[in-house]
Amino acid sequence: MDITHGSLNSAIHPKKDAVSTTLFHRIGEHIELIAALLSGALILFTWLFGDNLSQSWWVILHLLAFAVGGYAKASEGITETIRTKKLNVEILMILAAIGSVTIGYWTEGAILIFIFALSGALETYSINKSNKAISSLMDLQPEEALLIKDGVEKTVPVSELQLDDLVLVRAGERIAADGLIVKGASSIDESTISGESIPVNKSVSNKVFSGTVALDGTIMLKITTRPSETLFQKIIDLVQTAQEEKSPSQLFIEKFENAYVYAVLAIVAIMMFVPHLTLGWSLSESIYRAMVLLVVASPCALVASISPASLSAISNAARKGILFKGGVHIENLNSIQAIALDKTGTLTNGKPVVTDAIFAPDEDQMQIMAAARAIEKQSTHPLAQAIASFCQTNTGSSNQPEVLHWKNFSGNGVSAVLTNKWAIGKADFVGKEAAMEFQHNALARLASEGKTVAFVKKEDKIVAMFALKDTVRQTTKQAIAKLKSNGIIPFMLTGDNELTAKAIAVETGIDRYFANCLPQDKVKFVKELRQQYRNVAMVGDGINDAPALASANTGIAMGQGTDIALDTADVVLMNNDLSKITGSIQLSSRMNRIVKQNILFSLSVIVLLILSNYFQLIDLPLGVLGHEGSTILVILNGLRLLR
Numbered sequence: 001m002d003i004t005h006g007s008l009n010s011a012i013h014p015k016k017d018a019v020s021t022t023l024f025h026r027i028g029e030h031i032e033l034i035a036a037l038l039s040g041a042l043i044l045f046t047w048l049f050g051d052n053l054s055q056s057w058w059v060i061l062h063l064l065a066f067a068v069g070g071y072a073k074a075s076e077g078i079t080e081t082i083r084t085k086k087l088n089v090e091i092l093m094i095l096a097a098i099g100s101v102t103i104g105y106w107t108e109g110a111i112l113i114f115i116f117a118l119s120g121a122l123e124t125y126s127i128n129k130s131n132k133a134i135s136s137l138m139d140l141q142p143e144e145a146l147l148i149k150d151g152v153e154k155t156v157p158v159s160e161l162q163l164d165d166l167v168l169v170r171a172g173e174r175i176a177a178d179g180l181i182v183k184g185a186s187s188i189d190e191s192t193i194s195g196e197s198i199p200v201n202k203s204v205s206n207k208v209f210s211g212t213v214a215l216d217g218t219i220m221l222k223i224t225t226r227p228s229e230t231l232f233q234k235i236i237d238l239v240q241t242a243q244e245e246k247s248p249s250q251l252f253i254e255k256f257e258n259a260y261v262y263a264v265l266a267i268v269a270i271m272m273f274v275p276h277l278t279l280g281w282s283l284s285e286s287i288y289r290a291m292v293l294l295v296v297a298s299p300c301a302l303v304a305s306i307s308p309a310s311l312s313a314i315s316n317a318a319r320k321g322i323l324f325k326g327g328v329h330i331e332n333l334n335s336i337q338a339i340a341l342d343k344t345g346t347l348t349n350g351k352p353v354v355t356d357a358i359f360a361p362d363e364d365q366m367q368i369m370a371a372a373r374a375i376e377k378q379s380t381h382p383l384a385q386a387i388a389s390f391c392q393t394n395t396g397s398s399n400q401p402e403v404l405h406w407k408n409f410s411g412n413g414v415s416a417v418l419t420n421k422w423a424i425g426k427a428d429f430v431g432k433e434a435a436m437e438f439q440h441n442a443l444a445r446l447a448s449e450g451k452t453v454a455f456v457k458k459e460d461k462i463v464a465m466f467a468l469k470d471t472v473r474q475t476t477k478q479a480i481a482k483l484k485s486n487g488i489i490p491f492m493l494t495g496d497n498e499l500t501a502k503a504i505a506v507e508t509g510i511d512r513y514f515a516n517c518l519p520q521d522k523v524k525f526v527k528e529l530r531q532q533y534r535n536v537a538m539v540g541d542g543i544n545d546a547p548a549l550a551s552a553n554t555g556i557a558m559g560q561g562t563d564i565a566l567d568t569a570d571v572v573l574m575n576n577d578l579s580k581i582t583g584s585i586q587l588s589s590r591m592n593r594i595v596k597q598n599i600l601f602s603l604s605v606i607v608l609l610i611l612s613n614y615f616q617l618i619d620l621p622l623g624v625l626g627h628e629g630s631t632i633l634v635i636l637n638g639l640r641l642l643r
Contacts, residue, residue, distance in 0.1 A: 032121035039069025040114045065110040069117040092261045099294035145176035165223045169214045177210045178230045179221035185410045186217030201411030217410030264297045296609040296623045301630040305598030309638030313591040321574040329570035332554045334588035338533040342540035343494035348470040354390035356467035363463045374400045375416045423457040430457040438462040450500030479578030480509045493522045522548035598634040605630040
């Protein structure tokens with residue numbers, strides 16, 4: 001057997017190789033940021049120890065700072081210019097840096113490249129995070145399915161499935177494609193589609209969706225939708241489309257950048273020759289003034305007007321458990337006029353709990369709860385786990401009876417034998433007539449409150465019923481009240497039914513809601529709200545919320561939400577505290593005020609320096625002092641947001 005040294009080393013140290021691969025992957029992801037920071041470090045080192053360096057080493061270190069920091073943006077700018085045949089800001093930065101070197105100001109040119117490289121690295125990081133959002137969605141799509149053809153089971157790629165194919169899905173497996181159940185029954189976890197934590201019971205002739213999970217039963221389904229057209233695939237497409245859309249402000253900035261580049265270069269070209277020909281300047285003086293213009297007109301202070309303020313606001317918010325993925329999202333938050341909120345996991349805690357336990361008056365409550373606890377502990381169903389947890393809390397460490405002949409009836413309930421025969425589940429499962437007669441008045445009340453009811457039958461008698469509900473978070477009511485007081489109109493979007501949606505809306509103080517929402521419905525409503533209110537936020541936590549989060553002006557995810565929601569959102573509430581949103585809006589208002597101050601100041605300084613240069617009132621050192629000084633001042637003004 002021929003084993004090379006490298007493969008043998010990998011076999012002996014697989015964990016070491018895996019760590020190395022992960023390390024190199026992470027370095028590759030952040031290579032632009034690393035290069036920008038290294039460029040800054042070289043500039044700082046040269047500035048601190050310049051007096052102790054020889055002239056050649058001083059030049060070499062500056063050239064390294066230029067090359068390391070400027071390579072990525074220079075390459076991008078040149079490539080884009082060749083492709084579009086249009087100049088861009090990257091080209092302007094290159095020329096400004098070259099201009100600085102031409103007239104002997106190496107450090108200023110290097111600093112210009114460093115600032116621009118850092119902003120480019122942050123932009124690349126943001127794009128990579130968006131791509132990860134799509135990747136995490138793709139991971140939830142099964143790659144293979146168990147095809148049944150002519151009575152033979154065969155594992156095939158999902159992409160090869162055809163309409164009317166029969167596919168077997170075992171308990172605990174993820175469904176590979178949209179289809180109709182033709183055999184079997186199961187509780188289906190549809191949280192990836194609807195966002196609701198309580199599974200839905202599905203049987204023959206019911207439709208199931210790709211990406212959902214069959215919890216406790218094996219089903220056979222007939223494919224009704226091509227794999228490329230499933231509802232789950234539409235969610236992915238919606239997220240991609242929304243992330244690729246450019247906001248009006250972004251489009252305006254791009255147009256402004258193009259105009260700015262041509263304007264500056266045109267004025268520099270004029271400055272190089274026209275004063276010499278018309279004003280009697282010497283050619284060297286004209287070229288000198290043109291190079292000064294190229295330096296002072298570079299938008300360092302303009303760039304610094306936004307970035308330090310944004311980073312300071314981001315740091316301030318992070319200390320309070322609010323994570324912003326960029327300053328633009330803080331800026332947008334200040335102008336929010338309406339906010340759409342998912343129900344499950346956002347307004348509510350996301351897990352069903354027992355809210356009411358009602359027992360037959362002549363029965364031993366402790367015995368019933370001990371039996372229910374023992375039986376429901378055997379099940380993985382969320383409702384069963386909630387009942388078991390409630391009973392355990394209320395029975396303490398009492399002895400648990402032995403469970404015999406435990407049997408699950410998928411989507412209906414469970415039965416078992418202790419010292420008696422027991423059954424826990426839906427009304428139809430335990431006997432609908434008897435269930436409807438048990439505590440009739442209480443049952444009607446629980447139904448009106450949108451609660452799910454499970455009945456307990458001992459032998460042939462209904463002895464108890466448990467009402468379950470996904471409860472509202474403690475901070476929700478306060479948060480909704482704060483939003484209203486700030487003039488922001490709240491809307492609730494939920495995949496749950498009308499009755500449950502109404503009950504939660506009333507409890508939380510939300511006046512407007514939309515029930516029975518699929519992911520594409522949430523996107524539709526968010527877009528309609530944007531047309532009506534212009535600037536809209538969306539708050540959610542589930543996979544099904546991701547397209548709507550991406551479609552809103554500002555997407556806000558709960559910290560305990562799914563990976564796709566966290567990756568897609570612009571803002572993350574780490575403590576799941578909705579009341580933090582209003583504090584973020586106030587921070588947004590402060591940041592926008594400071595940014596406007598910085599922009600006005602930096603533009604004024606640029607105009608003043610350009611005019612002073614034209615009238616020969618300043619030389620290069622004073623121009624650099626004014627240019628760099630204005631940059632420092634706007635940075636310090638932005639840092640006030642750290643308080």
